[in-house]
Amino acid sequence: MDTAPIVTIRALNHWFGDGAARKQALFDINLRLEPGSFTALVGPSGSGKTTLLTLIGCLRMVQDGSLRLLGQELHGASGAQLVAMRRRLGFIFQAHNLHESLTAGQNVMMGAQVDGGVRHDRATLAAHHLLGLVGLAGRVDYLPANLSGGQKQRVAVARALVGNPDLLLADEPTAALDRNSASDVVDLLRRIGSARGMTTLLVTHDTRILDRADRILTLEDGRIVGEEDRQGKG
Numbered sequence: 001m002d003t004a005p006i007v008t009i010r011a012l013n014h015w016f017g018d019g020a021a022r023k024q025a026l027f028d029i030n031l032r033l034e035p036g037s038f039t040a041l042v043g044p045s046g047s048g049k050t051t052l053l054t055l056i057g058c059l060r061m062v063q064d065g066s067l068r069l070l071g072q073e074l075h076g077a078s079g080a081q082l083v084a085m086r087r088r089l090g091f092i093f094q095a096h097n098l099h100e101s102l103t104a105g106q107n108v109m110m111g112a113q114v115d116g117g118v119r120h121d122r123a124t125l126a127a128h129h130l131l132g133l134v135g136l137a138g139r140v141d142y143l144p145a146n147l148s149g150g151q152k153q154r155v156a157v158a159r160a161l162v163g164n165p166d167l168l169l170a171d172e173p174t175a176a177l178d179r180n181s182a183s184d185v186v187d188l189l190r191r192i193g194s195a196r197g198m199t200t201l202l203v204t205h206d207t208r209i210l211d212r213a214d215r216i217l218t219l220e221d222g223r224i225v226g227e228e229d230r231q232g233k234g
């Protein structure tokens with residue numbers, strides 16, 4: 001098994017705005033994510049969590065410092081290279097972002113096709129398999145409007161995982177869920193993630209996720225101010 005870090009960040013800084021409005025959002029971030037690890041990123045509102053997640057997710061250009069993702073340096077990477085790298089990642093956001101006019105199965109297939117460019121029949125099989133894993137085998141043909149909040153978020157989990165990502169990035173994936181649905185989603189992420197050797201980085205305030213994380217990183221005012229290794233405690 002390849003044991004090279006999935007993400008290695010050195011002396012990363014990031015700014016928003018220009019001229020007098022220019023404001024630094026991240027300061028001297030240094031970080032490694034090892035293969036298969038499950039890391040939670042916490043911190044107050046405005047501390048830079050989403051900025052860091054979107055830089056790692058190739059959704060922003062790296063301005064200063066080094067960010068190596070899956071062996072490739074993102075500082076100086078072209079737009080096309082960032083798009084190619086994004087195909088190797090899975091994303092889950094607080095709002096599930098499902099297409100309302102597509103069924104659960106079709107929504108998950110979007111993940112397979114967009115992320116892997118796989119053939120239609122294989123994408124269908126993969127979508128059905130994933131929906132089974134998240135406990136929605138009987139809901140493949142349902143539209144999102146006919147699913148509960150927890151079920152919709154489980155469809156979003158299936159969609160993020162169907163492309164077999166090397167790295168899963170999630171921004172408050174359980175924030176909109178009730179207690180039971182949130183626990184289900186966390187269990188799923190841990191179980192499927194560890195079965196596949198996937199690396200996971202989540203922004204969260206949810207103690208149910210923090211209890212299960214291998215590692216908790218705390219950001220404050222754009223700096224990493226805390227790092228708790230919880231391996232073996234979860």
Ligand SMILES: Nc1ncnc2c1ncn2[C@@H]1O[C@H](COP(=O)(O)OP(=O)(O)OP(=O)(O)O)[C@@H](O)[C@H]1O
Nearest residue numbers: 016017024025043044045046047048049050051052
């Ligand atoms: N597109 C943007 N333009 C200008 N400033 C931004 C932009 N995005 C974020 N910022 C600023 O960068 C800082 C970090 O924001 P970020 O969204 O990363 O924080 P966060 O920790 O994710 O917050 P929250 O928990 O509220 O989502 C904040 O001061 C924010 O105002």
